[in-house]
Amino acid sequence: MTTNNFADTTIWEGKALFNGWRATGGGVHQVLEPATGEALHTIAIANPQDIAEAALLAKKAQPRWAATPFEERAAILRRAADILRANAETIKPRFVRETGSVPPKVDFELGLAEGMLREAAAMLTQPHGLLLPSTMQRMSIGRRIPHGVVGVIAPFNAPMALSTRAVAPALAVGNTVVLKPDPQTSYAGGYAVAAALLEAGLPQDCLFILPGGVDAGEALVTDPNVAMISFTGSTQAGRRVGELASRHLKKVTLELGGKNSMIVFDDADLDIAASNVAWGSYLHQGQICMTTGRVLVQKSIAEEFIKRLADKAEHLPVGNPATGQVALGPVINQKQLQRIDGIVKDTVAAGASLRAGGKYENLFYRPTVLTDVKPGMRSFDEEVFGPVTSVVTFENEDEAIALNNATEYGLSCGILTKSLERAMYVAHRVNTGKVHINDQTVGDEPWIPFGGSGASGNGGRHGGPANWEEFTQWQWITIQDKANAYPF
Structure with missing residues (x-):
């Protein structure tokens, strides 16, 4: 045919x-x-x-x-x-x-x-x-x-x-x-x-x-x-x-749009968590409405998780997907590249730390990890639509829920934990159209009702x-x- x-x-x-x-x-x-x-x-x-x-x-x-x-x-x-x-x-x-x-x-x-x-x-x-x-x-x-x-x-x-x-x-x-x-x-x-x-x-x-x-x-x-x-x-x-x-x-x-969170609890496997977050954050250069834009990590495991994620981000190959084996290709145009870079620079200037990426060549923007991010910073509040994720720490479930809901968007959320009771407690309280327990934020199937609320x-x-x-x-x-x- x-x-x-x-x-x-x-x-x-x-x-x-x-x-x-x-x-x-x-x-x-x-x-x-x-x-x-x-x-x-x-x-x-x-x-x-x-x-x-x-x-x-x-x-x-x-x-x-x-x-x-x-x-x-x-x-x-x-x-x-x-x-x-x-x-x-x-x-x-x-x-x-x-x-x-x-x-x-x-x-x-x-x-x-x-x-x-x-x-x-x-x-x-x-x-x-x-x-x-x-x-x-x-x-x-x-x-x-x-x-x-x-x-x-x-x-x-x-x-x-x-x-x-x-x-x-x-x-x-x-x-x-x-x-x-x-x-x-x-x-x-x-x-x-x-x-x-x-x-x-x-x-x-x-x-x-x-x-x-x-x-x-x-x-x-x-x-x-x-x-x-x-x-x-x-x-x-x-x-x-x-x-x-x-x-x-x-x-x-x-x-x-979306400003989607991955919530990583202290009982999660850190290597699996880094893999999930990298996929959700960097797939198609972060140009997906369901992209993981924020990673909410329980404070006790945050530094170990950040090391794994930053290492993964630094080693993901970036280049022309038509000619090489790469994980990330180019962003769509120069205007979008400049917006991505502007958000990263403004967030660092506001007090965040750059742990990986933050660089580009032509339209190829490196996978980027920002830490010490807080509400009010651009990378916390705005949809970046690029390969940038912001790490935010929390103490307990209620603080994670509050951070997830501190946005006008309401599209997707991922939760990583061994406790289904904890996961369901959070899932019932986050304001999103989709919740993925023990999975990242990006997903669609032809037969599911897809959508969000608020600014999503x-x-x-x-x-x-x-x-x-x-x-x-x-x-x-x-x-x-x-x-x-x-x-x-």
Whole structure:
């Protein structure tokens, strides 16, 4: 089932998926490989007029797509998953180069996207509603129906997974979709999955892939033909999206940033703890919303733990993931690199100690360990979105809980301890959407409700049963044998 659509870049080079692969009104954008700075490929950029045209076309196509028998919609999604798997080795090299991801991270993301397509297909043989009681002699039904057109805005860091987790279920239940991927990662974040869906038989007017800037994003959020917005990105941008969507009375789901803690108790195995923290902190250069940004370590073991973590950080290989066996690749761009370095420098200036890293060459930032970090310092309070972790000590469970909750974010938490009683005590009191006992903070599966609260999101979820809540709405239908007269 391999296809030339993935190997032949001329099909989409300089274009967007816009009722077929074609040019847009916003010109073209040259995508640079973060590891080398070399030109990788070009994509088309959408302007607000392109967004408006796509939304109108998607709205016209939506009733036909929703009326397509559910078995056919499910079959298209399953075939797309098969095509994605069959072409994974063709997709992978460009994915690595475009995103700066190490190959194992790309393998995981390809598998996750495949699973999301299959999980979306499986939705369609689940119950689509409820039989409800009624005070009258009639049948009362609550059924789930599509919104219409779903606008999806996806980020650069896990582009394929974070676009597919919205696109697949939205299509499955009968919506059409306009996706705006980040222009830096539009191949991994939209084009590759779109090629699989088109090859699988998805009508080309049911999915539009339109990379663009802030103007295109705001046009998508405010367009009258778009009924729902699914946004994944920074908290700052998410606040703006939520404001605009609410002003236009649209359903909006926001998956935003995180300031996630790993809590290491005094009975934890220190080598295992250092391994968990390093993985959670440095995977994909820390450019993951679930990254371990803070390590809360019980004071009695802190110094021994810090030595192990700092040693691990100093010896992790950093370099071009397309040409060498490395643990970390480049961060996405110069702006992000300068922000990371600024947070580290400001935190050290405020009294923290630099135990590893804090250096960079080109876009390669070394894995960094900061200690003596306290609330009020930038690396404690802010999401760094880079390979930087801050070590904070605590005396007891309640202090660890208070430190974990001393943030506006509420996404993920890891707890390392041999005592499940202690772990459950903490798990029930931390303000996070996910808690991993005896595991690190980064994890996702296609069938779990993924999300956070506070500055990490508006309580919306992607995955599993949550997809029905996000990508459909309730319709109430009553049925009775004949109409009755009323007093008027």
